[in-house]
Structure formats: structure tokens, C-alpha cells
């Protein structure tokens with residue numbers, strides 16, 4: 226029997242649990258429902274003594290769980306996933322871009338998002354930290370992509386503010402350890418990584434990277450999921466995974482060998498060879514390189530012309546190309562994320578991060 230016929234899978238359930246953390250506060254009534262369904266799905270029918278009448282919060286939680294009676298675990302899991310999915314889509318639609326709200330969209334802490342001339346531009350905005358990607362930035366990029374997939378722009382652009390495109394994962398992400406320890410941190414990070422890359426795999430419109438400067442780590446690997454990559458001649462492309470005790474992500478273990486051949490991909494992904502923009506272009510990762518002095522002017526003139534093409538035709542063509550690969554890309558993403566979950570717990574990785582944080586090592 227397929228997973229769909231059996232109801233929500235464990236992966237759907239875990240993904241819903243991680244989505245809940247990113248939702249706006251849904252109110253106490255919904256939180257109680259989520260709590261009850263979670264307990265039922267993981268422990269079965271209510272099995273704890275009823276709290277005293279003055280223990281108001283625990284009594285409300287107990288009542289909600291107890292009210293589910295003998296609801297089977299699988300049904301509770303499915304109901305939990307459905308409830309979270311309903312909450313996510315209503316919070317997505319509330320953040321959907323309204324045409325009259327063009328120009329700068331507020332509410333992002335790590336990004337500047339603008340919508341103009343048929344182009345939604347998502348700009349990473351931590352220039353003092355070389356646009357290193359914090360947990361917050363991953364979540365905001367996902368939100369911005371979801372909004373862009375529904376707004377009336379024809380194309381979407383990812384770029385960076387300042388001298389870097391992005392220095393990749395913010396290495397201080399690994400210092401915020403939850404009560405469940407490093408194992409829980411690694412598990413949550415792997416779920417976030419998989420969700421993040423899934424958003425790029427599934428993005429329905431043409432996606433363009435405007436690489437304004439050096440790019441490192443995950444900001445490079447996801448380029449294989451873009452339709453077009455324009456780079457300044459100041460940009461470099463570096464995936465130092467072995468140096469960091471880590472392994473490839475962003476589907477690069479599949480897209481890079483396809484794009485540049487297995488040997489060139491191995492030089493980047495295994496040996497951490499840094500490519501110039503010209504080399505990345507010769508190897509097919511970059512579409513075109515522009516002199517830094519005229520980069521912004523030339524690229525935006527080109528993109529404005531593209532954004533005037535019929536948007537539905539562009540979207541359909543993109544989806545025809547992507548749909549042939551989607552299932553494979555999702556499988557690669559899942560495998561890369563779970564491999565990294567293990568890597569993050571290795572001594573090799575922990576030492577590399579400690580070295581960066583104590584400034585003993587830079588790329």
C-alpha cells in the first residue's frame with residue numbers, strides 16, 4: 226500500500242512539527258488541538274492521571290487529549306498534518322503580495338524583498354556578516370519564495386547585499402543547542418535544510434541568481450536548481466565541505482556532476498576547489514559573467530526585458546523541464562539532509578566549526 230493510502234508518513238508528521246514552530250501564534254484553542262493530536266499520534270489514548278482543578282493549563286491539555294478517546298494513532302497523525310497544512314496555507318495567504326503593496330515588503334529581518342517591473346527580488350541582507358545564512362534567514366527565504374510563487378511577478382531573483390553574495394551557512398547556527406542536545410539540533414537542522422531545498426525544487430516560476438560577489442557553501446550548491454545564474458567577474462564559487470567535515474547539500478551531489486561532469490564536480494565537492502566566475506561559467510554552473518563595473522546595470526536591463534515575456538508560457542516551460550526531475554531531486558535532497566545530520570555529529574565537523582568560531586581557521 227502507498228504511504229498516501231496509509232495516511233501521513235512519519236516524514237510528513239516530522240515536517241509538520243517543524244512547520245508549527247515557524248507559524249504565527251495560532252491561539253490557545255488551536256494549540257490545544259495540536260497538543261492533543263500530537264500526544265495521541267505519539268503515545269495513543271490519554272494515559273496520565275487527571276490534573277487537579279487548580280492546575281488549569283495541564284487540565285486543559287489533559288481534557289483536550291482525553292477528548293480524543295480511542296482515536297487511532299495513524300488518524301491522529303493525519304489530522305495533525307492536515308491541521309498544520311491548513312494553518313500554513315492561511316498564514317501564507319496573509320503574507321501573499323498584493324499588487325498595490327509593490328516595492329519593498331516589510332516584515333523581513335534578514336532580507337530585503339521588493340516586487341517591481343514583474344520581478345520579485347529577494348536580497349540577502351546581512352552584509353556585515355557576508356550574508357551568512359542564519360536559521361531565521363532560511364525561514365525567511367522560504368516565506369519569500371512562497372509569497373513570490375503566488376504574486377503577480379513573472380520571474381524571481383535571489384541576490385546579496387554588499388561585497389558578498391553569501392558566505393553560506395552561518396557557522397554560529399551550531400552554537401544554539403536545544404535541551405535535547407546536539408542530536409536534537411542535528412535532527413532539526415536536517416529537517417529545516419530539507420524543507421529549504423524543497424522550496425527551490427518546487428518553485429514554479431523562473432528563478433535567477435544574481436551573484437554579486439563570492440559565494441560559499443549552500444549558496445553555491447542550490448545554484449544547480451536555478452534556471453539562470455548571472456555572475457560578476459568578482460564572484461567566486463567555493464564548496465569547502467571536506468574542510469568542514471561536512472558533505473554536499475542543495476542536490477549538488479546530483480546536479481553538479483550532471484552540469485559539469487563527475488571529475489569537475491569532484492574537484493569542487495570533495496576537494497573544495499574554489500572556482501573563479503569565468504571557470505564556473507566554462508563548467509556550466511554560471512550562465513554568463515559580466516564585468517563588476519557594469520554588472521548591476523547590464524543584468525537588470527536583461528532581466529527587465531525577460532520579465533515582459535508572457536508569464537504563463539515561461540512558468541509552463543519551466544515546469545515541463547523541472548517535472549522530469551522533481552522526484553529524483555526530492556529523493557537526493559532527503560538523502561543529502563540525512564547524511565548531513567550524521568556528519569554534524571562527527572568530530573571532524575565539530576572541530577572545524579570550533580576552529581572557525583575561535584578564529585583559527587578561515588577559508
Ligand SMILES: CCCCCC/C=C/C(=O)SCCNC(=O)CCNC(=O)[C@H](O)C(C)(C)COP(=O)(O)OP(=O)(O)OC[C@H]1O[C@@H](n2cnc3c(N)ncnc32)[C@H](O)[C@@H]1OP(=O)(O)O
Nearest residue numbers: 353354355357392393394395396414417418442443587588
Ligand atoms: C539548517 C542548516 C543548514 C546547513 C546547510 C549546510 C551548509 C553548509 C555550508 O554552507 S558550508 C559553508 C560555511 N561557510 C563558511 O565556512 C565560511 C566561513 N567564513 C569565512 O571563512 C570568512 O568569513 C570569509 C572567507 C567568508 C570572509 O572572510 P573575510 O573577508 O576575512 O571576512 P570576515 O571573516 O572578517 O567576515 C566578516 C564577519 O562575518 C562573519 N562571517 C562570515 N561568514 C560567516 C559564516 N559563514 N558564519 C558565521 N559568521 C560568518 C565573520 O565571523 C565576521 O564577523 P565579525 O565581524 O568577526 O563579528
